[in-house]
Amino acid sequence: MIIILKENADSVQFDALKDWLTKQNVTLHISEGIQQTIIGLIGDTSHIDIDIIKQFDIVEDVKRIQEPFKNANRKFHPLDTVVEVGPGVKVGGGSFAVIAGPCSVESEEQIIAVAEAVKKSGADMLRGGAFKPRTSPYSFQGLRAEGLRLLLEAKKATGLPIVTELMDLSQLDLFTDVDVIQIGARNMQNFELLKQIGKCDKPILLKRGLANTYQELLMSAEYIMASGNQNVILCERGIRTFETYTRNTLDISAIPALKTLSHLPVIIDPSHSAGIARFVSPLSLAATAAGADGIIVEVHNNPSCALCDGAQSITPPVFDDLMVKIRHILPFRCKINA
Amino acid sequence: MIIILKENADSVQFDALKDWLTKQNVTLHISEGIQQTIIGLIGDTSHIDIDIIKQFDIVEDVKRIQEPFKNANRKFHPLDTVVEVGPGVKVGGGSFAVIAGPCSVESEEQIIAVAEAVKKSGADMLRGGAFKPRTSPYSFQGLRAEGLRLLLEAKKATGLPIVTELMDLSQLDLFTDVDVIQIGARNMQNFELLKQIGKCDKPILLKRGLANTYQELLMSAEYIMASGNQNVILCERGIRTFETYTRNTLDISAIPALKTLSHLPVIIDPSHSAGIARFVSPLSLAATAAGADGIIVEVHNNPSCALCDGAQSITPPVFDDLMVKIRHILPFRCKINA
Amino acid sequence: MIIILKENADSVQFDALKDWLTKQNVTLHISEGIQQTIIGLIGDTSHIDIDIIKQFDIVEDVKRIQEPFKNANRKFHPLDTVVEVGPGVKVGGGSFAVIAGPCSVESEEQIIAVAEAVKKSGADMLRGGAFKPRTSPYSFQGLRAEGLRLLLEAKKATGLPIVTELMDLSQLDLFTDVDVIQIGARNMQNFELLKQIGKCDKPILLKRGLANTYQELLMSAEYIMASGNQNVILCERGIRTFETYTRNTLDISAIPALKTLSHLPVIIDPSHSAGIARFVSPLSLAATAAGADGIIVEVHNNPSCALCDGAQSITPPVFDDLMVKIRHILPFRCKINA
């Protein structure tokens, strides 16, 4: 961390600042230039609150050099984290995990039919929403507890591990048999929730917020990891940009970027990124080619009748064709730090 | 709501769509052009899920004409909502409410000293954070329950109603004597939280999310109001833009815009908007001139030693000077729909 | 186009509006609802200025249904445009064009060495900047006329067609022997420039602006095409988002989106998108898999000594490896409307 002082900084305040800094267990390296004095902090600065430094009147600017995340940082953990989801099902470390299923669980018939279809095409896990975050209180809010029960039926029927979203701590007891807990984009900075799920040992699929940076995503992963749970899967699901033709804008560079900054696996959600079914395959193949550790994709056996997000769901035959293409591309894609 | 069909739309699907629409209690008005057919929906469309319509294959686009919020909509409630916070303390309806206090409660001495200072200058309410949302798990997380206790001491000492942030439903029991519950920007779309606080009758100060639109803010207000609580105060606290010189970018147009769209009071947080103490007064005066119903501003008796956000806190003398200027400007400011 | 009137719209103004509209050669279709009247315009609305309609006091909102671009619209030109650049060199229609070369032309040795290297690996065209748009007046501004001369030397030496940027109309005379004129992102809405280059018949590579939408890009293409030049190649080169780890954010969805909306070829610039050399290959492969018509990529024989943008340039061996991977992926990629 580097602290740039204002010109002619008051020496009493300078002493107070030096005093505060040395209490943070870092060594100070002070360069007094003709116009400006610069303080370099040497040591672990991840615990230092940059805002406290900024409130010293004599400070003009503070620049972080070390990333503020440690557990999630590839610099301190060079090897890829491999999250084990179930027998033979892993995310990270060079494999490619495919999570597929409907946006919402709607009925036993629906979820089992989709689960069987995606399993046949080679999916590794089943997704399906029981608790649904919806912008409008008047929209379908998911089958909730009943939806979870149906997902578990589908798991029993097919053997596929299940991935589903937790929206509030009060729902946590219902998630005992869920294999991967998803934290949605709107909850990425629900810090109380992150702290609590950090105390369980289930894999967490953490979605990037609509307008959050890589560093903010990794700081949210850090919340979970600092509480004890290292099984975090990062998910890029499209960010908000000025373009509204697509629902969100897939940030494909998040794949090499997050895998450079962190050892955690990175998967892509092409369905929420695009919001348009016919864009799901191009984006999935792009994610494959760019080195993603997997995708989470919406598949519905009858998109026109879906209770939620049908416009972005692909059908089982399209999914099957996509899986074939993915397998062809996998051998020639890029590897980042593997 | 207007639905634009693709060219040469299949008639079987067209019938299915018309069938679904008529079940939504709206009347259809169909215009068959040479190239495209357009369906106009007449009646209350606020409960119709636009995404379900989009998943009919024959639909090219859907445009909402009526706003999707009802309780918060000025069209249905032309008069300003006035939120009563305590004896003689109101927000909305032409008055100007000033909420002031430190970012975080740090000690009994601190909170009482600041409370007395801001009261003397004319503040109407005391703010202070007990539960603090912080990007890093390694930053100060607030005094939590103890912070709430100290806020109540300051309320007792000064008579000022208190405003403080609720981060999770599990904290709700501690908020019995809090006068206004603040929902932070990062929780604006924590829908489970919104539903539950909609069941209490306390005033809610709802902050706009960093990258959310007016309509999304009003839909979140709608969640609270649809659950029964009509006492919602909207708060613009700066949005994320490409400019990083300021912490966020104050959207000053939110004042006339939200007051046009809704009858709810609109206040401004100049401190989190700017992140720079010397910008707080200019932005507060701008908010006053533009017609805001109040401001929520950070005041600290010793900003250099604040545990959080000191860089954006003004001192009691600066606050006092600001209050004088506000009183001069108030008679000449704009009124929107008052 | 659909015009939504305010409630209880004044009938004199309504007549004035109808009068104005009928002069625009469209047929009106008026639906008088209980609360609101809606006017549908039937016919070609691309020439109607939406802002003029909005200034009628009785108008609440106007929604465009037809896209405002015609020449660039796939609806009116279903077949892919194929831009012929030179003998055997085409962009669009299912082929994959690779444009490679240094950010700036620096010397005859440099540009010829890079040209020969990229040709050997299979590049179809040579890129190189002579006139350089730089944020700072103190940065290297390109070799200008001399840079163009050197590019033409490299063309002579290798036979590769050349692509280079035109910054101002005053430079146009120098571009006689240039094969493709590039219009940079910052000039995407330099409308006087677009009109003039629309009068020549050279292929134009039009880069999307940093914060522009697909529709704005297509309207800029429309400026060129309306002036007579149909040879437009669209280029996505990364948009500005809140993420600053990468120089810009590649909008990979622009590929299927622009190819759905338009018949013009779409290429990707992975170098300016990422700003980081090691991300260029992953992004190039992603673009290939997603169905792009080509890439424009920075290659430098000695990136550490480049006068501009060396940090994002790949070396000839990395480029060669990328070309091999692209050829493997091409057969399995997605096709949009081909």
Next chain:
Amino acid sequence: MIIILKENADSVQFDALKDWLTKQNVTLHISEGIQQTIIGLIGDTSHIDIDIIKQFDIVEDVKRIQEPFKNANRKFHPLDTVVEVGPGVKVGGGSFAVIAGPCSVESEEQIIAVAEAVKKSGADMLRGGAFKPRTSPYSFQGLRAEGLRLLLEAKKATGLPIVTELMDLSQLDLFTDVDVIQIGARNMQNFELLKQIGKCDKPILLKRGLANTYQELLMSAEYIMASGNQNVILCERGIRTFETYTRNTLDISAIPALKTLSHLPVIIDPSHSAGIARFVSPLSLAATAAGADGIIVEVHNNPSCALCDGAQSITPPVFDDLMVKIRHILPFRCKINA
């Protein structure tokens, strides 16, 4: 400027970097930490191209400490610049300049009627567009040369100095009698244009681009000033954000921010910011209260018949009322660095 090297940086490259840096007329201050080496550059770094440093393989990051602009920097020119536009008409230094007039010049009657009306209410200058940048080639492009002629008639009739937009260098000869040349938002980074208008001595009103930062705006001012013309007026006219209810989002903080960073005057365009006539007065008063050096506002005598942007134009009576309110607020507004 501070350069952070990668861990275990190669010493040959380190020597090459030091060698290059010393040629830039700066002194190096090297801190070799346990993990990382940091180089501080002491001296004038505004001419150093940060991108060239980044392309040295051993460089992890470069942080600028000094701003890259000099002529526009308040640090080197503490006193406010006052731009003299005509006899008794000044912008900057504590006064408040009001520029008013229609979006486009439409006819001699129109421009003279508006000029007389705004002069009567106290406007200092007349605005009016002759060359109009329009997103669509099919929209009204302005009266062009004839529009300029009519503006000069209005100047003759009222004595008001005129402000109008230059879109391309080829139009420059027509601007001899124009008092202030406006450079529009879309041309803010048209660097060839900036260089050329820097060679004349007329006041330049430079509008901030839709998605540009303060620093980029100041670097564009620097282009003009480095060419010799110091008479630059900065204009905030609304930035693009996710909110589309308003045409753009007025960044009110640009007033204190730009006036802190620079000595140049800062004015606000509330009309293009809002795009809605009834928001123009609230935003103008906000700008006044926040310390702006003036406003440029659209006034039209018959907004419903304007050929361009009528929806955002206020009428002469509304403008007159606004001027009265501005005069009341001026004595109590904030002053930045005055």
